[in-house]
Amino acid sequence: MLKEERQQTILRVVELHNRILLTDIAETLDVSIDTIRRDVKELDADNKLKKVHGGAISLGFTTNSVKNKNIYKLEQKTIIAEKAAALLKDGSVIFVDGGTTCNELARLIPNNLDLTCFTHSIPVAMELLTKSNVTVILIGGQVSKESQISIGANAIHNLSEIKVDYSFIGTGYVDSYYGLTEFDWDIVQVKKAIIKCSKKTVLLSISEKLNSQHRYKSCDINAINTMITELEPENELLNSFRNHDIRIL
Amino acid sequence: MLKEERQQTILRVVELHNRILLTDIAETLDVSIDTIRRDVKELDADNKLKKVHGGAISLGFTTNSVKNKNIYKLEQKTIIAEKAAALLKDGSVIFVDGGTTCNELARLIPNNLDLTCFTHSIPVAMELLTKSNVTVILIGGQVSKESQISIGANAIHNLSEIKVDYSFIGTGYVDSYYGLTEFDWDIVQVKKAIIKCSKKTVLLSISEKLNSQHRYKSCDINAINTMITELEPENELLNSFRNHDIRIL
DNA sequence: TTTTATTTTGCCGTTTTATGCAATTTTTAT
DNA sequence: ATAAAAATTGCATAAAACGGCAAAATAAAA
Numbered sequence: 344m345l346k347e348e349r350q351q352t353i354l355r356v357v358e359l360h361n362r363i364l365l366t367d368i369a370e371t372l373d374v375s376i377d378t379i380r381r382d383v384k385e386l387d388a389d390n391k392l393k394k395v396h397g398g399a400i401s402l403g404f405t406t407n408s409v410k411n412k413n414i415y416k417l418e419q420k421t422i423i424a425e426k427a428a429a430l431l432k433d434g435s436v437i438f439v440d441g442g443t444t445c446n447e448l449a450r451l452i453p454n455n456l457d458l459t460c461f462t463h464s465i466p467v468a469m470e471l472l473t474k475s476n477v478t479v480i481l482i483g484g485q486v487s488k489e490s491q492i493s494i495g496a497n498a499i500h501n502l503s504e505i506k507v508d509y510s511f512i513g514t515g516y517v518d519s520y521y522g523l524t525e526f527d528w529d530i531v532q533v534k535k536a537i538i539k540c541s542k543k544t545v546l547l548s549i550s551e552k553l554n555s556q557h558r559y560k561s562c563d564i565n566a567i568n569t570m571i572t573e574l575e576p577e578n579e580l581l582n583s584f585r586n587h588d589i590r591i592l
Numbered sequence: 593m594l595k596e597e598r599q600q601t602i603l604r605v606v607e608l609h610n611r612i613l614l615t616d617i618a619e620t621l622d623v624s625i626d627t628i629r630r631d632v633k634e635l636d637a638d639n640k641l642k643k644v645h646g647g648a649i650s651l652g653f654t655t656n657s658v659k660n661k662n663i664y665k666l667e668q669k670t671i672i673a674e675k676a677a678a679l680l681k682d683g684s685v686i687f688v689d690g691g692t693t694c695n696e697l698a699r700l701i702p703n704n705l706d707l708t709c710f711t712h713s714i715p716v717a718m719e720l721l722t723k724s725n726v727t728v729i730l731i732g733g734q735v736s737k738e739s740q741i742s743i744g745a746n747a748i749h750n751l752s753e754i755k756v757d758y759s760f761i762g763t764g765y766v767d768s769y770y771g772l773t774e775f776d777w778d779i780v781q782v783k784k785a786i787i788k789c790s791k792k793t794v795l796l797s798i799s800e801k802l803n804s805q806h807r808y809k810s811c812d813i814n815a816i817n818t819m820i821t822e823l824e825p826e827n828e829l830l831n832s833f834r835n836h837d838i839r840i841l
Numbered sequence: 842t843t844t845t846a847t848t849t850t851g852c853c854g855t856t857t858t859a860t861g862c863a864a865t866t867t868t869t870a871t
Numbered sequence: 872a873t874a875a876a877a878a879t880t881g882c883a884t885a886a887a888a889c890g891g892c893a894a895a896a897t898a899a900a901a
Contacts, residue, residue, distance in 0.1 A: 396887070481735050
């Protein structure tokens, strides 16, 4: 095998998998580890990839796409947030809930989009402040340490005085029969208020939460207009939600 | 798993969750806690995140501005914040303004102090959330992009319904004759509301701002009960403030 | 084709890096 | 004040990187 084609192969593999181990490549291509090491060194010098201890990673890898394990459900949440962000239009007035998925949504909102965003989540607010065309309006109230959102009577009262086009909410648990449920009573009260102040409610939920329930109920499943998961809409896990009037993305 | 991709993963998790526990990461990625600790240490050294006891937090979430250019002024602000923190007593109900000095105050509040803190500043709120014995109450309203605080009619109205023992405020400019002044009209309205809802008002100001003024006035110098600067109380720069009824620290 | 020069490759010993373990100190919470 | 959790330190092991060298492969020249 020629040196040139070997290097091309290495590059292809790196691009495909984002990462490789030198030992793996050496075994696959049946050359010594030293040779591979030299190859990778050259490719690195040519800025074709990044050499690291024990292997190499693709240059684009730094930005995104950890295709490996679903560590912390990163991939799912990003997929969901992307789908949700696609719903946004110039001039929309929306509410963004707290939670990691909604955080991701806030992060993925395009910078050039004109929006008015209400939120009771501190991290979301922080994220939205970086978007130059987004007007951020904070819902005040007592702040929950765990979830980092305003809760309590004051927050609920503030919510009662607004009306938004869309609200994007998360939930602890969701089930087609039991609806949206939570572990925490206070959170439920706020969710109710959010849903009440929204013309349309969009639920962002990773598939893991589907068909699970807990003690306190935020709303019936019918209160949700659109449900977004990381799954393909045809996935059978979503079957039980189909006979409700819900758009599934 | 390559060290590099492990670190990338850690970074992504931190960015999404804002805060993580080292033990969680270690378990998820299936390496020893020592390794994770070393990774986080490196990432911190590279200014990719902030390492804290037991975990790590994202830079966007750290309000005390590691990225602050002006180290010197930061030190001044720390001195001021330390003096201010010394005033706090168990059970106090206080308001904390926005701005870097007040951020620093929030950061320096002892963890064991029982406090109820109102604030309209997102960075301050974030900082306060890390204090287990502090109840944080957020003042809602439209959020100013530059100063990251709630302003406008709603914020002012919310302030009108509370009364706190102490408010700790910053200002753009301060002068013994012209009082506290600002460049921004909206900010002034909020400052007025803050002062109105406080039994005692404590001004935190670096000496650089002394004897300067601008277009819009927040209040007379007499409205301030205590003024804290990084200077020694005897400093002659403070002379013009002495014939007012102000405690100078 | 044969010879010569150049490049490539594999091997080896040394040095560096990464990682986990255990003992100790520091920090935090109760 | 005490107990628990986390950080630090030093150390041992294993894997990986490095540099030199000689054999092998390739290219160039006679």
